[in-house]
Amino acid sequence: MLYESTRGNHRRVPAAEAIKLGIAPDGGLFVPSEKVIIDSKKLQEMITLDYRQRAHLILKEFLDDYTVDEINNCLQQAYNTENFTSPAIAPLHKLTDSLYILELWHGPTCAFKDMALQILPHFLTKAVDKTGEKSTIVILVATSGDTGKAALEGFKNVPGSKIIVFYPDQGVSEIQKLQMLTQEGNNVAVVAVRGNFDDAQTGVKKIFADRAFNLELQNAGYRLSSANSINWGRLVPQIVYYFSAYLDLAAKDMIKPGEKINFVVPTGNFGNILAAYYAREMGLPVHRLICAANTNNVLTDFIHSGIYNRNRHFVKTISPSMDILISSNLERLLYHVADRDHNKVIHWMTDLQETGRYQIDEHSKNKIQEIFWSDYANEDETLHTISKVHRRFGYIIDTHTAVGMKVYEKYTEATTDGTKTIVASTASPFKFNESVVKAILGEQAVRDQDELQLLHVLSKTSGTDIPAGLKNLDHKPIRHKTITGSEGMAEVVKDILEI
Numbered sequence: 001m002l003y004e005s006t007r008g009n010h011r012r013v014p015a016a017e018a019i020k021l022g023i024a025p026d027g028g029l030f031v032p033s034e035k036v037i038i039d040s041k042k043l044q045e046m047i048t049l050d051y052r053q054r055a056h057l058i059l060k061e062f063l064d065d066y067t068v069d070e071i072n073n074c075l076q077q078a079y080n081t082e083n084f085t086s087p088a089i090a091p092l093h094k095l096t097d098s099l100y101i102l103e104l105w106h107g108p109t110c111a112f113k114d115m116a117l118q119i120l121p122h123f124l125t126k127a128v129d130k131t132g133e134k135s136t137i138v139i140l141v142a143t144s145g146d147t148g149k150a151a152l153e154g155f156k157n158v159p160g161s162k163i164i165v166f167y168p169d170q171g172v173s174e175i176q177k178l179q180m181l182t183q184e185g186n187n188v189a190v191v192a193v194r195g196n197f198d199d200a201q202t203g204v205k206k207i208f209a210d211r212a213f214n215l216e217l218q219n220a221g222y223r224l225s226s227a228n229s230i231n232w233g234r235l236v237p238q239i240v241y242y243f244s245a246y247l248d249l250a251a252k253d254m255i256k257p258g259e260k261i262n263f264v265v266p267t268g269n270f271g272n273i274l275a276a277y278y279a280r281e282m283g284l285p286v287h288r289l290i291c292a293a294n295t296n297n298v299l300t301d302f303i304h305s306g307i308y309n310r311n312r313h314f315v316k317t318i319s320p321s322m323d324i325l326i327s328s329n330l331e332r333l334l335y336h337v338a339d340r341d342h343n344k345v346i347h348w349m350t351d352l353q354e355t356g357r358y359q360i361d362e363h364s365k366n367k368i369q370e371i372f373w374s375d376y377a378n379e380d381e382t383l384h385t386i387s388k389v390h391r392r393f394g395y396i397i398d399t400h401t402a403v404g405m406k407v408y409e410k411y412t413e414a415t416t417d418g419t420k421t422i423v424a425s426t427a428s429p430f431k432f433n434e435s436v437v438k439a440i441l442g443e444q445a446v447r448d449q450d451e452l453q454l455l456h457v458l459s460k461t462s463g464t465d466i467p468a469g470l471k472n473l474d475h476k477p478i479r480h481k482t483i484t485g486s487e488g489m490a491e492v493v494k495d496i497l498e499i
């Protein structure tokens with residue numbers, strides 16, 4: 001399998017190279033150059049397999065330059081019961097005969113990013129060997145919260161790699177900050193950047209673009225890389241859980257062979273739902289993909305109108321991991337629905353960069369609307385949904401998942417579609433506990449309580465333990481104390497690497 005750039009200006013490369021490069025050098029994203037099909041017979045055979053075995057069958061189609069042993073080794077190091085609190089890795093929770101929750105948050109950081117970031121480091125270190133790369137890989141991450149911690153947990157102590165995470169000192173929650181500052185590992189560094197997320201992000205982008213600086217690093221034996229969600233190595237493991245969820249329903253006879261189901265995905269950067277799109281293209285029986293947005297509803301407008309317009313106010317919401325105005329992974333979908341016409345993609349992306357807006361052609365829009373449906377949930381609807389789901393099912397969901405549930409309700413009202421549906425649950429309710437406790441117990445329950453105290457309140461209310469990754473955060477030693485202005489970030493990188 002070779003990978004081609006959506007912008008058409010780079011040669012096709014094997015998976016290892018696509019994963020090592022992250023973004024294509026022409027500015028595009030790598031996509032598989034051929035279709036992979038899992039037919040109904042193969043699907044049937046996968047029913048009795050466990051998560052890792054199912055994952056192997058999917059991954060080997062896309063990573064055919066990795067040996068069976070290499071893929072198995074990656075899978076064993078990532079998806080085990082040391083890293084995940086559920087042996088099923090991504091278990092399904094049944095709400096009704098036709099509605100299920102796919103829990104993607106049993107990994108070490110309690111958010112769905114672990115599903116990909118637990119395995120990406122192993123793909124990457126093997127890619128380094130396979131491509132004859134001699135340098136130590138240095139992962140640079142700018143984070144607004146979830147990604148940084150998930151990347152740190154994924155890369156900690158992975159031989160041949162170092163990771164440096166920059167977070168805005170004003171802009172992450174108390175829990176997220178403590179999760180990062182207490183990070184253990186012999187190859188990790190966490191640095192506070194004075195300012196907001198944009199300052200940190202811009203600083204990291206500048207470092208990647210600075211040729212002289214990169215050369216200096218190379219001479220010292222280092223090569224920069226990214227664990228960003230545009231890396232193919234982050235997307236491909238996400239395809240697996242859509243298959244696995246379907247197979248779990250089939251294994252329990254909840255669906256007939258070949259029966260189509262819907263997926264609802266709380267969406268930000270369009271990575272998670274794009275993996276569901278690939279699963280559908282591969283032959284997984286999927287009727288509709290329901291793209292759930294929060295008040296930053298750029299994607300909902302786009303799916304309705306074919307016009308992408310980021311010229312609007314950025315709103316800080318209670319589902320912060322979906323607060324995004326530019327969904328990078330959408331470029332891959334555009335490339336496919338435009339029948340791999342890279343000139344169209346270049347045209348739209350240039351418009352986006354120059355005017356903040358682009359409009360796709362009628363044919364591409366129709367193709368998107370055949371598959372995707374979208375709506376959004378505002379803050380009140382989100383809180384209300386958490387409370388309603390708790391009252392009706394005795395099940396507690398986080399704010400992002402609540403956006404998905406609300407949009408699913410809107411979908412069934414608008415379409416009367418009774419197709420069995422799985423809602424992707426992207427974070428543990430403990431991770432966004434303030435909004436969750438407020439929704440369930442009321443405003444007074446969160447007054448004068450910090451997030452760490454609220455963990456205990458939620459534990460009592462739900463009758464479940466605080467997840468290990470969030471427990472005792474206030475008793476762990478602070479290991480990372482560096483603070484810098486955004487202009488000093490490159491110097492900090494050199495200090496950390498002792499150059």
Ligand SMILES: *Cc1c(COP(=O)(O)O)cnc(C)c1O
Nearest residue numbers: 267268269270271272321426427
């Ligand atoms: C990252 C994230 C999302 C958005 O996923 P995308 O792949 O960026 O669309 C949703 N919910 C949570 C909790 C996340 O961390």
